[in-house]
Amino acid sequence: MDYSEIEVPAPFLCPISLHLMREPVTVSTGITYDRESIERWLFSCKNFTCPVTKQQVLQTQDLTPNHTLQRLIQNWCTQNHVSLDETTQHDSSSTIEKAQVVKLLNEAKRFSHDEKLKFLKWIKTIALESESNKQCLESAGAIDFLASTMDEAHSTLFIIEAGIELLFKLNPSIYQLKYLINNEKIHFFESLFHVLRLGNQESRTYATLLLKSSFGVANPTQLSCVKTEYFVEISRVIRDKISQEASKAALKLLVDLCSRGRNQVRAVEAGLVLNLIDLLIDSNNISEKRICELILIALDRLCGCAEGRAALLSHGAAVAAISKKILRVSCVASDRAVKILATVCRYSATLNLLQEMLVVGAVSKLCLVLQVDNGASNKAKERASEILKLHTKVWKNSPCIPVNLLSNYP
Template sequence: MKNNSNSSSLSEAAIEILFHLNPSEVHIKSLINNESIQFIESLFHVLKHGSYQSRGYATMLLKSAFEVSDPIHLISVKKALFEELMRVLIDKISQQASKAALKLIVELLPWGRNRIKAVEGGAVLVLIELLFDVSERRACELILTGLDQLCGCAEGRAELLNHGAGVAIVSKKILRVSHVASDRGVRILSSICRYSANSRVLHEMLQVGAVSKLCLVLQVDSNFKTKEKAKEILKLHSSVWKNSTCIPVPLLSSYP
């Protein structure tokens, strides 16, 4: 037990030193390719068992490592990595660590079955909860980008819809943060409306103002692609929404 403790302490110390050395991409890639070091495995060990500060350093180094990793490393990540990244976000170790965790999640999600692994690791619920408190623009964009990617699979959409405020908080961020955030928010609603819509979901979107927000997107100076996506959603379910009293009259006038 003592040896394990000493080993963990040494790993944490080594990772802290490495982080402060600010290694180059070439250096990090050489560490990844050196099988005797097991660099990514060592970082994950500290991410799981280390102190708050060490877990923050490990998160930031993992982000750097996966940015230069071969696809095989990106595809073969385990659900446990997503679980630990969620823990970093929940614990709010530091703004820098949280940003690194979000960037890493967004980097990993497009590969293989990572979206499903992330959903199983609790990503959707954690990201939704983060949206309630996030104030920094880039962090909000990353959260919405992650949710957009996760809604690309049925499991991700189901988790978002199972959250009592998932649709509402995504809708709220549209037109309130940035063009990027609005685009990702509309894309999330599009995925839901295309692949997971039922009468309950469509009614919820009316009730929480998501449909009104889509109408507003058509009226304001927003990205052309975002407007087109919003128009597609509104047309798709016009038979349900178009004459609803839930949509304010000034917005109803822009219904396509």
């Protein structure tokens, strides 16, 4: 049907093409357009001003569906016996086609920085509309395009941040992640750490989550040769507490990396031990116990080297903070805390350390571990017994050990 022959209420006409709106969307200026027409105006014609005034620059290219107007149009069509195309009955995923996306991605390679940033925001809007749109974008080569935008030598920080956010929301497959981290022309890890260093909190969260996923599919060489400066940025994510999601991902990544090569030493050099102790002290304010468990697991890994144990003992509150978590958080936390104390007592014990353990109640906690039925594993009980036997001459007659626990002392 030729809609130009129908007397259509003005609010239902697209201000650009003067045809009946099929899928009304509202732009940042508050004006509503037909999606197909405004997308052509913005991205095919590269116009970033308001189509009505031709002067007001659109601050964002986000397109918000106008569901109220959509229902009014459908009601009007029903009352006037007008049948719209099937596109009105489907979501916006039907408006995106692979050929169209391929063409736009090729054109976008020649965009200026400002145009490219606006184009990335448009892709994000499209990707969030539906799962089919995500699949269409991926098959059209959006991942390759995003990778090209992350080269810090040729892109601004804002573009790299937008590219990383969009890449995360596209949820790349294992194959795609391997392609990104193994392509020497992309410098994927460098771009992620560039955002960790200079980006805003939201983009740093996305970068941290992508790092966790990427190192999860990395090869042994990439895993065992992590640069010290990378650990510095991981440490900053943990220290800054930008989000609980980012903290978890950073801690899990740290645990994984510190089981390989000389990564333990590099992590210690980056100041991670001291940051973890500070975070452990503040963990009473953290509602989720998993954070506390991950901190203790990471500290356990770092205490596997002499540098890690020295760093831990250089923190005046380390022994007290670790001891405090025994029998208070979870069985996992108790086991790891006891293991850390066992490692330190076995390889780095001094008279000052042993006296400190008495004062802060660490020895009493070890005795309690032997008494309780729940709260600590059998392995934790074995380690507690080992520590007490190892230093029995120093602690046996100490008044710091409660009388009711002397019978449990080895």
